[in-house]
């Protein structure tokens with residue numbers, strides 16, 4: 741039975757390994773460390789043996805919820821864990837009082853964009869050339885939904 745637990749500082753090395761394996765431009769260790777501030781909540785999804793399948797990092801300020809990171813270990817992708825993480829994120833955010841949800845995603849990240857659309861996110865903005873990419877720069881799509 742898979743279960744969710746809050747991420748802790750002790751998980752940083754493990755989530756950094758997953759992040760680096762899953763992303764061409766991964767978060768740094770410093771970014772993970774700074775995401776333990778008060779306004780953040782972050783969860784890991786565990787398998788039966790206690791291994792981390794994936795995680796998400798969110799920030800809630802008043803009613804505004806932002807998804808900063810969501811990641812599934814590459815060997816575990818395509819098995820529905822992205823859905824599991826999104827459902828937990830949205831339910832947990834709503835329980836904590838969020839009404840509006842925001843995120844940013846690389847315009848080339850079609851699997852993540854498809855996932856977000858499945859949960860009612862629509863594009864509400866564009867930051868041209870926001871991310872470094874192999875082609876030089878790529879756009880960030882700003883997406884949001886109402887809970």
Ligand SMILES: CC(C)(COP(=O)(O)OP(=O)(O)OC[C@H]1O[C@@H](n2cnc3c(N)ncnc32)[C@H](O)[C@@H]1OP(=O)(O)O)[C@@H](O)C(=O)NCCC(=O)NCCS
Nearest residue numbers: 762810811812817818819820821822823845851852854855
């Ligand atoms: C995006 C990510 C979290 C999805 O996790 P996942 O466990 O592979 O996703 P799931 O198996 O639960 O599939 C969820 C949905 O994602 C989309 N999706 C997943 N893989 C896809 C692919 N190869 N192509 C297109 N859409 C895809 C689909 O909409 C899918 O839903 P459906 O199959 O029911 O239509 C995962 O690919 C990941 O960790 N990527 C690297 C990190 C990343 O890019 N994070 C987002 C940063 S903004």
